[in-house]
Amino acid sequence: MNKITILFILFCTSIFAQRGTNITVTGKIMEASSKQPLEYATFIITDVKTKKVTGGVTDLNGNFSVAVPKGLYDMKVEFIGFKTKQLPQKELSADINLGVITLSEDTETLEEIEIVAEKSTVEIRLDKKIYNVGKDMTIKGGNASDVLDNVPSVNVDAEGAVSLRGNENVRILIDGKPSALVGLNGTDALRNLPADAIEKVEVITSPSARYDAEGTAGILNIILRKGKITGFNGSLNTTVGHPAQFALGTSLNYRTKKVNLFSNLGYNFRKGPGNSQSFFSNYDNGVLNDFRNEDRTFNRKSNNYNGSIGLEYYINKNSSITGTFFYRTSKDDDIATNFTEFFDVNRNKTGDQTRIENEKEDGTDTQYSINYTNNIDDKGQKLTVDLQYGDSKESEPALITVDGVLSEQNSQITNSISKLVQIDYVLPIGENSQFELGHKSDLQDLNSDFRVRDGNGNTLPSDPSNAIDFKQDIYAFYTQFGSKLNKFSYLFGLRTEITNIDLYLINNDSFNEKNYTEWFPTINFGYELNDNDNFTLGYARRLRRPRYWFLNPFESRSSATNVFRGNPDLNPTYTSSYDLGYNTRISKFNLGASVYYQYSTDVIQRVSILEERNVDGVLTDVTVRQPLNLNDEQRYGFEFTANYNPAKSVRLSGSFNYFKFKTDPFNFTYTSNSGETVVTNLDEVNESSWFARFNSRVTLPAKIEWQTRIMYRGPQDDAQSTRKGMFVTNIALSKDLFNEKATLVLNVSDLFNTRKRESTTFLYEEDDTLRSVNESSFQWRERQISLNFTYRFNQKKKRERPERNNGDGDGGEGFGS
Structure with a gap:
């Protein structure tokens, strides 16, 4: 069904509308196997006597409505990749609802159809x-x-x-x-x-x-991605790159009318060099005292295998059950070399130290999932049940040498078991309203054992070993109701979550318990000004629960002078969020804009403090980073997005986001390991930042596609530090091969090797006397060049039928415009 045919249908519809009293023909078009509504399916109706043709296109929910004069009509339904369905000839004398019309895939013509228009970004x-x-x-x-x-x-x-x-x-x-x-x-x-x-x-x-x-x-x-095409199909892709990278993956799918068998297998090897530098200027009573420089290099090597297999079985025309098994294993070998130099006030070198941490990481993740979906009736009533069990294991032995001498033998073993039960029910009410309710239980039981021994395997005098048992159970219940009234739509919801957290610090024999029940209302409005312009307005109450690694008070060991530790007394952060959005299409432009505001209480933020410790017999200022609950924060901003396609060979897009945040002042008092009471003052923060992106895709001669992506993140300040802006550029060249069955892509990530975080941190005494200044830069991964080859069999790059928007990825039905 091309644009000319659609225009012809619309023209004929306007002619019919002028022929006196019309009647309305309505109905719903769905896919036969999955019972999902088909958006953009075409209903065609022909006057038997005059041979004049009219029709309509279905909406998001598969509904159509066509006005015609009374008379005798032939009717049929068409959709790309599906068999055309001819309906019985009818004499129409009054408004009529044809009910649900189901279409089946046309496996013979499916791969011969070429989709010229690309799906909207x-x-x-x-x-x-x-x-x-x-x-x-x-x-x-x-x-x-x-x-x-x-x-x-x-x-x-x-x-x-x-x-x-x-x-x-x-x-x-x-x-x-x-x-x-x-x-x-x-x-x-x-x-x-x-x-x-x-x-x-x-x-x-x-x-x-x-x-x-x-x-x-x-x-x-x-x-x-999930397979949608009937029969056996799949793809194979491989990647090689520099620094050393090799990846091999395959996606296979076999689908019949009763079953859908799908799998994804992959292997990835990568070396990831990175680096960081920290230069400390230390003060005594506000007077410059000495300097310290830490250069750190990271040499990472990882081997990862992952695989998943799933089977979807269609019990009957309304219900199906899907079982999925996922497995991943990873073996990492990371070497962090920390070279520290010490200088006096005149920058004369007084000493140095080389500290090397060789950490190996073996991890496995397994997950079993079962989904049951029942489309109870043809009106959209639906029940889904999800069961999920996950088991993750991670072992991290690490050896630390100082100036060539084995100093520490560390290990961390973490085991986590998670269980999930989720039930969702959708009940349509009339043509334009929908009621939903559901329950979810999300249970996690984690044990982490962190042990530190000296070079001979003996316990250190001040044993920093730590083991925790962490248990977090969340029980949620929700209900929501939405409706659409002409151009206006709304969605009201209420969710409650019951949280039970138990944290047992085994070494200290101390127990922390946090139990709370909270309500989370949500409100969403939408208004379609016309086919090209729409507004959205939303409110939601949210929270942030501290993760177990933020609660665990053990200290990191890769550096003796720059460490991180958790805080078992953290409380959740609560946020009220407001969002107003606008989207419009103007010719070849697609423009979007949003204004947002967030108000948060008990904000969690990492704070740096100084402790004077004995490091290898020398009193040294050690920087300790720890998460804390600060006071309230207000955050607001606006963003713009734009897509412009001046020609088939040129596609441009960009986005800009500006935000401002204000945090109340905060004083933090704590007792150091030496028994000293330390007070850290955090002043009020009233700062702003922004980031922007630009993306272009241009088709060159010989059908080579060239894509450039540019990103800039503006500078940003907080209570203790200032961060510089960051500029990143990625480019790629792509060429289809073998009659579009394969694609070759050359990709350069971080072309100018500028993806670095550069910041300066200022630490003060209780009386606001300067104590330390840390100028640092960090680069996780250096510039990456890769070559990717993808081969597809029994599927073609541009010959797959367009997907239907089936609502949310979690199985629930989408609602709204």
Whole structure:
């Protein structure tokens, strides 16, 4: 069905509308096997006597409505990749509802259909934005962190920390649920998830009650690719790169009318060189006293295997059950070399030290999932049940040498078991309203044993070993109701979460318990001014629970003078978030704008303090970083996004985000290891920052595609430090081969090797006397060059039928525009 045919249908419709009294023909078009509504399916109706043709196109929920004069009509339904369905000839004399019309896939013609128009990069929903990432070449050979770093509103810093609109407390889900794919350490796990496995990312800045309340900034929901084409098909991709990189992966899918068998297998080897530098200027009573310089290099080597297999069985035309097994194993060998030089006030060198930490990491993650879906009736009533069990194990032995002598033998063993039960029920009310309710139990039981021994295997005099038992059980209940009245839509929801946290510090024989029950209302409004302009307005209450590594008080050991430790007394942060958005299409432009405001209490932030300790017989100022609950914070800003396609060969997009945050002053008093009472004053923070992206994709001669992505993150200050701006450029060249069955991509990530975090931290005494200044830079990964080759069999790059928007990735039905 091309544009000319659609225009012809619309023209005929206008002619019919002028022929006196019309009647209305309505109905709903759905896919026969999955019972999912088909958006953009075409209903065609022909007057038997006059042979005049009219028709209509279905909406998001598969509904159509056509006005015609009374008479005798032939009717049929068409959709790309499906068999055309001819309906019985009818004499129409009054309004009629044809009910649900189901279409079946046409397996013979499916691969012969060419889709000229590409799927929109951005899709707007009432409570989220959906970014389709399949056309982004700069992520080829990359990982999930690279994908997220290319999504508007999202930033991934030099250490891999993900932030949404400048706020790092963002909840990351896989297919709408917590997943073993994120593992014990979310940052490292995202680096191990290949980009080719990701289909799209949902950015949910004003989540409805259906979603977890966790994440004060919002939610990023990563949707993985799943096979949709009948028969056997798949793809094979491999990547080689410098610094040393090799990846091999395959995605296989076999689908019939009764079963859908799918699998993903992958291997990844990578060396990741990185570096950091810290230069300390130390003061005594405000007078410069001495200097210390720490140069650290990171040589990382990782081997990761991951695999998943799943089977979906269609019990009957309305229900199905899906079982999935996921397994990952990783073996890392990381060497961090810390070379420290000491200088007097005149910058004369007084000593040096070389401290090397060789840490090996063996980890396994397994996850078993079962999903039951029952489309109870043809009107959209739906019940889904999810069961999930995950088991993660991680062993991290580490040897530390100081000036060539074995100083410490450390080890950390962490085991975590997670269980999830989720039930969601959707009840349509009439044509335009929907009621939902559900329950979720998310249970985690974790044990971490951290042991420190000297070079001979003996316990150190002040034993820093630590072991914890951490248990967190969350029980959630939600309900929400939404409706659409002409151009106006709304979604009201209420969620309650009961949290029980038990933290047992085994070495200290101390027990911390935190139990709380909170309510989280959500409100979302939408208004369609016309087909091209719409507004959204949302409110949500959110929270941030401290993770176990923020609660565990053991100290890191890679540096004797710059350490991190957790805080078992942390409380959750609560945030009220407001978001107003506008989206418009003007000719070849797609423009979006948002204004947002967030108010948070008990903000969690890492704070640096100084302790004077004996390091190898010398009294030294040691920097200790620790998370604390600060006072309230206000954060507000605005963002713009734009897509412009001046021609088929040129596609441009950009985004700009500006935000301002204000934190109340805070005084922190603590007792150091030596028994000294130390007071740290944190002044009021009233600062702003911004970041911008530009992306272009140009088709060159010989059908070579060239993509450039530029990102700049502006400078930012907080209570103790100032951070410089950061500029990053990625480029990629792509060429289709073998009649579009294969694609070759050359990708250069961080072209100018400028992806570094540079900052200056100021520490003061209680009376605001300067104590220390730390000028630092950190580069997690240096410039990466990679070559990726993908081969597809029984599927073609541009010959897959377009996907239907089936709502949320978590199985719930999407609601709104």
